[in-house]
């Protein structure tokens with residue numbers, strides 16, 4: 001799988017910036033830390049040399065060095081004898097601490113992640129209605145996201161406000177409450193459930209004290225995307241998204257300079273930010289170009305696939321609904337399915353052959369989630385709903401499919417809210433004309449499967465268990481019926497030397513009538529749109545032949 005090491009030129013300035021604050025890097029979110037390390041590895045060695053002595057970033061290392069230095073000073077102030085004659089208990093304690101520390105490294109998707117202690121914060125705005133999820137539910141989901149990213153949640157809090165505080169998002173009383181919790185629980189990262197402005201982020205970081213990282217849902221989701229990007233395109237998209245997220249927030253890395261001394265250093269810090277922002281902007285535009293070419297390539301590929309006249313069915317649904325499990329069950333594909341959010345980041349397409357001989361392509365897509373990151377400037381790409389670019393491929397696939405299967409984890413306590421969240425996205429996609437099939441999954445996991453099945457029947461919904469295969473035959477029949485809805489009626493005259501096409505019509509369409517003539521076969525059938533397009537010249541020959 002490609003990592004960011006495959007495009008080091010994009011990472012250089014980030015690496016410079018990240019190197020400026022080593023202690024913070026050590027303490028930042030596990031996932032982000034893994035990224036940082038990749039970036040550092042990817043950074044060309046000469047960046048070290050480039051920095052003039054006494055430059056702003058040198059100052060940065062010094063300033064940050066002080067934080068670490070304090071510990072060293074403490075050691076030195078102890079009487080030397082004591083430093084050597086450590087009690088057994090002391091030694092054992094140290095060994096235990098070291099063991100506990102190394103225990104906190106976990107391997108996620110082949111990347112080593114440091115399990116940081118995280119504290120979650122949410123705000124329920126009285127004025128803004130329309131939130132599908134209640135605050136406690138939303139925080140529970142945030143906890144799952146944190147867990148997916150490899151963090152350990154040690155505490156959670158929320159506040160009801162009529163308006164978020166423009167400076168710190170939460171009220172000042174809450175800020176000090178969280179500060180106490182940070183100290184008591186040894187918190188390393190504070191995660192907010194909503195997107196914070198760069199200013200709020202800075203102010204909160206200042207209030208909480210130097211070593212605590214503050215981030216928001218968006219940054220957390222981007223961390224997860226980064227851990228999970230499996231294809232080159234996904235990796236590019238995630239890097240781009242992370243850079244765009246970083247750009248307005250760059251200044252925070254330099255605040256310690258402003259605090260330490262005024263005058264010259266401050267000025268240099270500011271100059272450095274400008275330089276770094278410029279480098280970052282250049283890299284962002286290079287990355288966009290590269291992404292555009294990858295995307296063109298994929299489009300070409302998809303066009304080619306469309307010339308194979310097999311209908312495409314998109315599997316959509318909330319994250320963790322069981323989409324990948326269903327794809328695997330139907331096709332034996334080896335798609336990563338696990339009890340984590342965003343297990344799938346790239347659309348995967350596989351061919352399914354049903355018992356009755358009908359064939360279709362099934363596409364597994366990125367799961368949806370409420371409160372999607374919105375920070376990307378994508379006005380010029382009409383398809384995207386202001387969402388993170390990693391969803392683009394998914395949305396394109398959905399818009400071009402013959403049938404959409406909306407898979408629901410009906411055993412989830414918030415099933416209805418999740419359905420609404422998915423519908424909200426689908427509604428904005430201009431796909432009303434595509435037949436949709438609603439499927440309730442994880443029926444085996446419900447308390448009263450019979451009652452649920454009855455309810456589903458009333459609503460014309462299919463119940464399945466992707467896990468044990470229950471209901472899959474019914475599912476395939478329903479797909480076939482829906483596919484028929486999406487077929488186009490055609491009449492064509494197929495010459496005998498185009499026998500393949502006749503086979504295709506039989507395979508993916510529904511034939512009503514065939515008549516064998518002298519030069520070829522006359523067919524009347526319903527076929528998928530791509531095949532109908534392919535048959536256009538032969539359809540015009542019908543009149544001539546009869």
Ligand SMILES: Nc1nc2c(ncn2[C@@H]2O[C@H](COP(=O)(O)OP(=O)(O)OP(=O)(O)O)[C@@H](O)[C@H]2O)c(=O)[nH]1
Pocket residue numbers: 317318319320321322323324325326336337338339340341342343344345365366367368441442443444445464465466467468
């Ligand atoms: N009990 C039960 N569990 C299931 C069923 N289908 C899927 N699961 C479990 O649900 C979890 C999520 O499944 P995935 O297939 O990864 O879900 P997904 O919709 O692809 O998730 P994302 O890729 O994150 O969007 C896994 O732990 C599956 O084993 C089912 O029918 N019954």
Ligand SMILES: [Mg+2]
Pocket residue numbers: 323324325336337342343344364365
């Ligand atoms: Mg999946």
